[in-house]
Amino acid sequence: MGDQNITSHEPPQNWEQLYIEYASLLYNYGCKITSQKSLIEDCVHDVFVNLLKAPQCATTINNPKAYLFKSFRRLLINKLKTDTRSQELVLDRGGEAYQFNIELSSEAYRIIEENNDEQRKKIAEAIRQLSPRQKEAIYLKFYENQSYEEVAGIMKIEKSALYSMIYKSLAQLRRALSPILSTKTSAGYYFSLFASGLLLLV
Structure with a gap:
């Protein structure tokens, strides 16, 4: 491509x-x-x-x-x-050496109850459990607002594989966050934050 x-x-x-x-x-x-x-x-x-x-x-x-x-x-x-000096590389199954770090944004901290450290820790941990490629795909799709075709081209993967990766990533996040999703009026509350980029570090 x-x-x-x-x-x-x-x-x-x-x-x-x-x-x-x-x-x-x-x-x-x-x-x-x-x-x-x-x-x-x-x-x-x-x-x-x-x-x-x-x-x-x-x-x-x-x-x-x-x-x-x-x-x-x-x-x-x-x-x-x-770069033989680098100590931060992770070799993924596709043979690419990289990490990908996304974190809660300041806006997300504001939206989530300020006194609820436990919720913030659970969300941050759920994000950390994703692989670098999963986090990158979510970042490009939901924060940078790239299309599936564009993200697949950037990451050098098939579009069908990208669909599967993002679906599995969101399912993984939903399972990890299920204990706190029930504390909101809508089960999709945190996923609306992902869609608007608010759970990603700007």
Whole structure:
């Protein structure tokens, strides 16, 4: 699946506009994968330098956000694989070396009762139990609002496999959170927070 063949939802933009709109999003995405901020910055820089070297590319990209996320992710993970100093890599079943960290956001802490530390701990633990790929898929789908096709392209997996991964991830979270879901008027309360990105670290 080529980087530029992801379905378009936006008009073409030049590389400067792309940088203004997406550089910080890529940096935040990278911070979920590694704590090496200088490496993240280098990869963000490299993505846009590559566009600058091929200016016609910036005006022919079908879907800028999905293209940039996919390009950035590939660069960052490849560099992590070759970084022998890194102590934070996790080799997944697909052979990719990375972690993925998502946590409760400050907004989620505000919405959940301030005096209910037990609920916050249970939610945080439920999130920690997910694999890096499960957390990444949830982040891209529910926080970055990418389509299933776009997430599959970014993560280099089949769309059917992504459907299954997200379904199993949400089922796993529902089982883990079932003791506290009953304390709310709606069983889908926390999942509405996931859908709006409020349970993810901004």
